[in-house]
Amino acid sequence: MASSPYMIELREVTHAYRTKAGPLPVLDSLSIKIPENSFAAVVGPSGCGKSTLTRLVSGLMKPNEGQVWLHSQLVTSPRPTVGMAFQNPVLLEWRTILQNVLLPMEIVRSPMSRAEAEARARHLLELVGLKGFEDKRPSELSGGMRQRASLCRSIIHKPDVLILDEPFGALDAFTREDLWCTMHDLREEEPFTCLLITHDLRESVFLADQVIVLSGRPAHAQYVLEVDLPGKRSLDDLYSPRAVEMLAILRHQIQVAQGRATDADAPLDGHPAAEAHA
Numbered sequence: 001m002a003s004s005p006y007m008i009e010l011r012e013v014t015h016a017y018r019t020k021a022g023p024l025p026v027l028d029s030l031s032i033k034i035p036e037n038s039f040a041a042v043v044g045p046s047g048c049g050k051s052t053l054t055r056l057v058s059g060l061m062k063p064n065e066g067q068v069w070l071h072s073q074l075v076t077s078p079r080p081t082v083g084m085a086f087q088n089p090v091l092l093e094w095r096t097i098l099q100n101v102l103l104p105m106e107i108v109r110s111p112m113s114r115a116e117a118e119a120r121a122r123h124l125l126e127l128v129g130l131k132g133f134e135d136k137r138p139s140e141l142s143g144g145m146r147q148r149a150s151l152c153r154s155i156i157h158k159p160d161v162l163i164l165d166e167p168f169g170a171l172d173a174f175t176r177e178d179l180w181c182t183m184h185d186l187r188e189e190e191p192f193t194c195l196l197i198t199h200d201l202r203e204s205v206f207l208a209d210q211v212i213v214l215s216g217r218p219a220h221a222q223y224v225l226e227v228d229l230p231g232k233r234s235l236d237d238l239y240s241p242r243a244v245e246m247l248a249i250l251r252h253q254i255q256v257a258q259g260r261a262t263d264a265d266a267p268l269d270g271h272p273a274a275e276a277h278a
Protein backbone atom coordinates (compact mmCIF):
# COMPACT_ATOMS: atom_id res chain seq x y z
CA MET A 1 0.00 0.00 0.00
CA ALA A 2 1.68 3.23 -1.16
CA SER A 3 2.05 6.00 1.45
CA SER A 4 0.56 9.41 0.73
CA PRO A 5 2.62 12.44 -0.37
CA TYR A 6 -0.17 14.74 0.91
CA MET A 7 -0.66 16.05 4.45
CA ILE A 8 -4.24 14.74 4.37
CA GLU A 9 -5.49 12.18 1.90
CA LEU A 10 -8.73 10.22 1.80
CA ARG A 11 -8.72 7.33 -0.64
CA GLU A 12 -12.07 5.97 -1.74
CA VAL A 13 -13.54 6.30 1.74
CA THR A 14 -16.97 4.74 2.23
CA HIS A 15 -18.80 4.86 5.55
CA ALA A 16 -22.25 4.03 6.92
CA TYR A 17 -23.57 4.51 10.45
CA ARG A 18 -25.39 1.63 12.09
CA THR A 19 -28.81 2.88 13.15
CA LYS A 20 -31.90 1.15 14.54
CA ALA A 21 -33.52 1.56 11.11
CA GLY A 22 -30.52 -0.12 9.41
CA PRO A 23 -27.27 1.19 7.89
CA LEU A 24 -27.20 4.88 7.01
CA PRO A 25 -24.69 5.35 4.14
CA VAL A 26 -22.95 8.70 4.68
CA LEU A 27 -19.80 8.70 2.53
CA ASP A 28 -19.37 6.92 -0.78
CA SER A 29 -15.89 6.56 -2.35
CA LEU A 30 -14.82 9.96 -1.08
CA SER A 31 -11.32 10.95 -2.24
CA ILE A 32 -9.63 14.16 -1.10
CA LYS A 33 -6.04 15.41 -1.35
CA ILE A 34 -4.75 18.30 0.75
CA PRO A 35 -1.07 19.28 0.34
CA GLU A 36 1.07 20.38 3.29
CA ASN A 37 0.47 23.99 4.41
CA SER A 38 -2.56 24.40 2.20
CA PHE A 39 -6.08 25.32 3.27
CA ALA A 40 -9.05 23.27 2.10
CA ALA A 41 -12.67 24.18 2.72
CA VAL A 42 -15.41 21.56 2.51
CA VAL A 43 -18.94 22.68 1.68
CA GLY A 44 -22.03 20.62 0.95
CA PRO A 45 -25.71 20.18 1.70
CA SER A 46 -26.80 19.89 5.32
CA GLY A 47 -26.33 16.39 6.70
CA CYS A 48 -24.15 15.17 3.82
CA GLY A 49 -21.33 13.95 6.08
CA LYS A 50 -18.99 16.92 6.64
CA SER A 51 -18.56 16.38 10.39
CA THR A 52 -18.18 12.65 9.76
CA LEU A 53 -15.23 13.54 7.53
CA THR A 54 -13.55 15.47 10.39
CA ARG A 55 -14.00 12.49 12.75
CA LEU A 56 -12.33 10.21 10.21
CA VAL A 57 -9.38 12.57 9.65
CA SER A 58 -8.80 13.02 13.39
CA GLY A 59 -8.95 9.25 13.90
CA LEU A 60 -11.99 9.35 16.20
CA MET A 61 -13.67 6.91 13.79
CA LYS A 62 -12.46 4.38 11.25
CA PRO A 63 -14.11 4.15 7.83
CA ASN A 64 -15.86 0.95 6.73
CA GLU A 65 -13.84 1.02 3.51
CA GLY A 66 -10.97 3.04 2.07
CA GLN A 67 -8.02 4.76 3.75
CA VAL A 68 -7.35 7.99 5.58
CA TRP A 69 -3.74 9.23 5.51
CA LEU A 70 -2.30 11.96 7.68
CA HIS A 71 1.30 13.09 7.28
CA SER A 72 2.24 9.86 5.45
CA GLN A 73 0.69 7.65 8.14
CA LEU A 74 -2.43 5.56 7.89
CA VAL A 75 -4.92 6.85 10.46
CA THR A 76 -6.11 4.01 12.68
CA SER A 77 -6.57 5.73 16.07
CA PRO A 78 -7.06 9.26 17.49
CA ARG A 79 -4.28 11.62 16.47
CA PRO A 80 -2.75 14.08 18.96
CA THR A 81 -1.14 15.91 16.04
CA VAL A 82 -4.53 17.30 15.00
CA GLY A 83 -5.78 20.62 16.40
CA MET A 84 -9.51 21.21 16.40
CA ALA A 85 -11.89 24.14 16.87
CA PHE A 86 -15.68 23.96 16.74
CA GLN A 87 -18.66 26.30 16.49
CA ASN A 88 -18.97 26.35 20.28
CA PRO A 89 -15.56 27.21 21.76
CA VAL A 90 -15.65 25.16 24.96
CA LEU A 91 -13.31 27.00 27.34
CA LEU A 92 -12.95 25.97 30.99
CA GLU A 93 -14.38 28.69 33.24
CA TRP A 94 -12.15 27.82 36.19
CA ARG A 95 -9.03 28.52 34.12
CA THR A 96 -7.79 31.86 32.79
CA ILE A 97 -7.64 32.48 29.05
CA LEU A 98 -3.88 31.84 29.09
CA GLN A 99 -4.36 28.57 31.00
CA ASN A 100 -7.10 27.53 28.54
CA VAL A 101 -4.79 28.14 25.59
CA LEU A 102 -2.09 26.07 27.28
CA LEU A 103 -4.42 23.11 27.94
CA PRO A 104 -3.23 20.92 24.99
CA MET A 105 0.32 21.13 26.35
CA GLU A 106 -0.87 19.10 29.35
CA ILE A 107 -2.28 16.39 27.09
CA VAL A 108 0.02 16.20 24.07
CA ARG A 109 3.70 15.32 24.23
CA SER A 110 5.73 18.25 22.90
CA PRO A 111 9.40 19.25 22.74
CA MET A 112 8.42 22.74 23.96
CA SER A 113 9.36 23.63 27.54
CA ARG A 114 6.71 25.15 29.82
CA ALA A 115 8.31 28.59 29.48
CA GLU A 116 8.44 28.30 25.67
CA ALA A 117 4.81 27.20 25.55
CA GLU A 118 3.72 30.12 27.72
CA ALA A 119 5.69 32.59 25.59
CA ARG A 120 4.08 31.09 22.50
CA ALA A 121 0.58 31.27 24.02
CA ARG A 122 1.12 34.96 24.91
CA HIS A 123 2.39 35.66 21.38
CA LEU A 124 -0.59 33.90 19.75
CA LEU A 125 -3.04 35.77 22.00
CA GLU A 126 -1.41 39.06 20.99
CA LEU A 127 -1.59 38.07 17.33
CA VAL A 128 -5.36 37.47 17.52
CA GLY A 129 -5.95 40.73 19.41
CA LEU A 130 -6.28 39.36 22.95
CA LYS A 131 -3.24 41.02 24.53
CA GLY A 132 -4.31 42.15 28.00
CA PHE A 133 -6.93 39.39 28.36
CA GLU A 134 -4.54 36.58 29.35
CA ASP A 135 -5.69 36.55 32.98
CA LYS A 136 -9.44 36.95 32.32
CA ARG A 137 -11.96 34.14 32.67
CA PRO A 138 -13.87 32.95 29.56
CA SER A 139 -17.17 34.47 30.78
CA GLU A 140 -15.52 37.93 30.75
CA LEU A 141 -14.97 37.69 26.98
CA SER A 142 -17.39 38.13 24.05
CA GLY A 143 -18.25 35.18 21.78
CA GLY A 144 -15.81 36.38 19.12
CA MET A 145 -13.02 36.78 21.70
CA ARG A 146 -13.66 33.29 23.06
CA GLN A 147 -13.41 31.91 19.54
CA ARG A 148 -10.09 33.74 19.08
CA ALA A 149 -8.80 32.12 22.27
CA SER A 150 -10.07 28.75 21.06
CA LEU A 151 -8.13 29.19 17.79
CA CYS A 152 -4.94 29.87 19.77
CA ARG A 153 -5.58 26.75 21.84
CA SER A 154 -6.07 24.64 18.70
CA ILE A 155 -2.59 25.51 17.36
CA ILE A 156 -0.57 25.99 20.57
CA HIS A 157 1.02 22.53 20.24
CA LYS A 158 1.93 23.09 16.55
CA PRO A 159 -0.35 20.35 15.20
CA ASP A 160 0.26 18.84 11.77
CA VAL A 161 -3.29 19.66 10.83
CA LEU A 162 -5.92 22.10 12.02
CA ILE A 163 -9.55 21.00 11.65
CA LEU A 164 -12.13 23.75 11.91
CA ASP A 165 -15.76 22.61 12.07
CA GLU A 166 -17.83 25.74 11.45
CA PRO A 167 -15.88 27.77 14.01
CA PHE A 168 -17.32 31.10 12.84
CA GLY A 169 -20.90 29.92 12.28
CA ALA A 170 -22.39 31.36 15.49
CA LEU A 171 -20.76 34.79 15.22
CA ASP A 172 -22.30 38.00 13.86
CA ALA A 173 -21.25 38.96 10.33
CA PHE A 174 -18.71 41.65 11.31
CA THR A 175 -17.02 39.52 13.96
CA ARG A 176 -16.92 36.62 11.52
CA GLU A 177 -15.17 38.72 8.87
CA ASP A 178 -12.70 39.98 11.49
CA LEU A 179 -11.86 36.40 12.38
CA TRP A 180 -11.39 35.45 8.73
CA CYS A 181 -8.69 38.16 8.57
CA THR A 182 -7.19 36.81 11.80
CA MET A 183 -6.93 33.38 10.15
CA HIS A 184 -4.88 34.92 7.34
CA ASP A 185 -2.66 36.65 9.94
CA LEU A 186 -2.12 33.33 11.74
CA ARG A 187 -1.25 31.55 8.51
CA GLU A 188 1.16 34.28 7.49
CA GLU A 189 2.91 33.99 10.85
CA GLU A 190 3.05 30.21 10.87
CA PRO A 191 2.00 28.03 7.91
CA PHE A 192 -0.28 25.10 8.73
CA THR A 193 -2.50 22.64 6.91
CA CYS A 194 -6.17 23.34 7.48
CA LEU A 195 -9.43 21.54 6.80
CA LEU A 196 -12.39 23.88 7.28
CA ILE A 197 -16.02 22.74 7.31
CA THR A 198 -18.36 25.58 6.51
CA HIS A 199 -21.81 26.47 5.16
CA ASP A 200 -20.59 29.91 4.12
CA LEU A 201 -19.39 30.06 0.51
CA ARG A 202 -17.84 33.54 0.95
CA GLU A 203 -15.89 32.20 3.89
CA SER A 204 -14.64 29.27 1.83
CA VAL A 205 -13.45 31.53 -1.02
CA PHE A 206 -11.89 34.05 1.37
CA LEU A 207 -9.93 31.48 3.35
CA ALA A 208 -9.20 28.44 1.21
CA ASP A 209 -6.80 27.39 -1.52
CA GLN A 210 -9.25 24.73 -2.65
CA VAL A 211 -12.99 24.37 -2.03
CA ILE A 212 -14.31 20.81 -2.10
CA VAL A 213 -18.03 20.51 -2.77
CA LEU A 214 -19.53 17.31 -1.39
CA SER A 215 -22.53 15.75 -3.11
CA GLY A 216 -25.72 14.90 -1.25
CA ARG A 217 -25.56 11.86 1.05
CA PRO A 218 -23.88 9.42 0.62
CA ALA A 219 -21.27 12.03 -0.24
CA HIS A 220 -18.44 11.95 -2.73
CA ALA A 221 -16.28 14.88 -3.87
CA GLN A 222 -18.57 16.35 -6.52
CA TYR A 223 -16.46 19.34 -7.46
CA VAL A 224 -13.15 20.97 -6.53
CA LEU A 225 -12.52 24.68 -7.06
CA GLU A 226 -8.95 25.94 -6.93
CA VAL A 227 -9.21 29.47 -5.51
CA ASP A 228 -6.95 31.71 -7.59
CA LEU A 229 -6.98 34.82 -5.42
CA PRO A 230 -3.87 36.35 -3.78
CA GLY A 231 -2.43 34.26 -0.88
CA LYS A 232 -3.21 36.77 1.87
CA ARG A 233 -6.59 38.27 1.04
CA SER A 234 -8.39 41.44 1.99
CA LEU A 235 -12.17 41.59 2.32
CA ASP A 236 -12.23 43.74 -0.85
CA ASP A 237 -10.94 40.72 -2.80
CA LEU A 238 -14.34 39.11 -2.21
CA TYR A 239 -15.91 41.75 -4.44
CA SER A 240 -13.50 41.24 -7.36
CA PRO A 241 -15.05 39.91 -10.59
CA ARG A 242 -13.08 36.67 -10.14
CA ALA A 243 -14.37 36.09 -6.61
CA VAL A 244 -17.95 36.81 -7.69
CA GLU A 245 -17.51 34.32 -10.53
CA MET A 246 -16.18 31.63 -8.18
CA LEU A 247 -19.06 32.21 -5.76
CA ALA A 248 -21.54 31.73 -8.63
CA ILE A 249 -19.85 28.43 -9.52
CA LEU A 250 -19.98 27.22 -5.93
CA ARG A 251 -23.61 28.29 -5.49
CA HIS A 252 -24.47 26.32 -8.59
CA GLN A 253 -22.57 23.25 -7.39
CA ILE A 254 -24.43 23.33 -4.08
CA GLN A 255 -27.70 23.40 -6.01
CA VAL A 256 -26.53 20.39 -8.02
CA ALA A 257 -25.64 18.62 -4.75
CA GLN A 258 -29.11 19.41 -3.42
CA GLY A 259 -30.70 18.04 -6.61
CA ARG A 260 -32.11 21.48 -7.49
CA ALA A 261 -29.99 22.00 -10.65
CA THR A 262 -28.04 19.89 -13.12
CA ASP A 263 -24.53 20.22 -14.48
CA ALA A 264 -25.94 21.10 -17.91
CA ASP A 265 -26.39 24.76 -16.89
CA ALA A 266 -23.17 25.04 -14.87
CA PRO A 267 -21.08 28.23 -15.05
CA LEU A 268 -17.87 27.21 -16.85
CA ASP A 269 -14.81 27.00 -14.63
CA GLY A 270 -13.00 25.00 -11.97
CA HIS A 271 -12.26 21.33 -12.13
CA PRO A 272 -14.70 18.47 -11.85
CA ALA A 273 -13.53 16.55 -8.77
CA ALA A 274 -12.43 13.53 -10.78
CA GLU A 275 -10.04 15.69 -12.87
CA ALA A 276 -8.60 17.57 -9.89
CA HIS A 277 -7.94 14.34 -8.08
CA ALA A 278 -6.49 12.39 -11.01
Ligand SMILES: Nc1ncnc2c1ncn2[C@@H]1O[C@H](COP(=O)(O)OP(=O)(O)OP(=O)(O)O)[C@@H](O)[C@H]1O
Nearest residue numbers: 017018019024026045046047048049050051052053
Ligand atom coordinates in the same frame (compact mmCIF):
# COMPACT_ATOMS: atom_id res chain seq x y z
N1 LIG B 1 -23.07 8.64 15.42
C1 LIG B 1 -24.04 8.62 14.50
N2 LIG B 1 -24.92 7.61 14.42
C2 LIG B 1 -25.88 7.58 13.48
N3 LIG B 1 -26.06 8.55 12.54
C3 LIG B 1 -25.22 9.60 12.58
C4 LIG B 1 -24.17 9.70 13.55
N4 LIG B 1 -23.49 10.86 13.34
C5 LIG B 1 -24.08 11.45 12.29
N5 LIG B 1 -25.13 10.69 11.83
C6 LIG B 1 -25.97 11.00 10.66
O1 LIG B 1 -25.11 10.97 9.54
C7 LIG B 1 -25.46 12.00 8.62
C8 LIG B 1 -24.23 12.89 8.38
O2 LIG B 1 -23.93 13.57 9.60
P1 LIG B 1 -22.81 14.70 9.68
O3 LIG B 1 -22.92 15.33 11.03
O4 LIG B 1 -21.52 14.14 9.27
O5 LIG B 1 -23.33 15.72 8.54
P2 LIG B 1 -22.94 17.25 8.28
O6 LIG B 1 -22.77 17.39 6.81
O7 LIG B 1 -21.82 17.66 9.15
O8 LIG B 1 -24.30 17.97 8.77
P3 LIG B 1 -24.61 19.53 8.96
O9 LIG B 1 -24.34 20.20 7.66
O10 LIG B 1 -26.08 19.55 9.29
O11 LIG B 1 -23.73 20.01 10.07
C9 LIG B 1 -26.66 12.74 9.23
O12 LIG B 1 -27.83 12.21 8.66
C10 LIG B 1 -26.57 12.39 10.71
O13 LIG B 1 -27.87 12.37 11.28
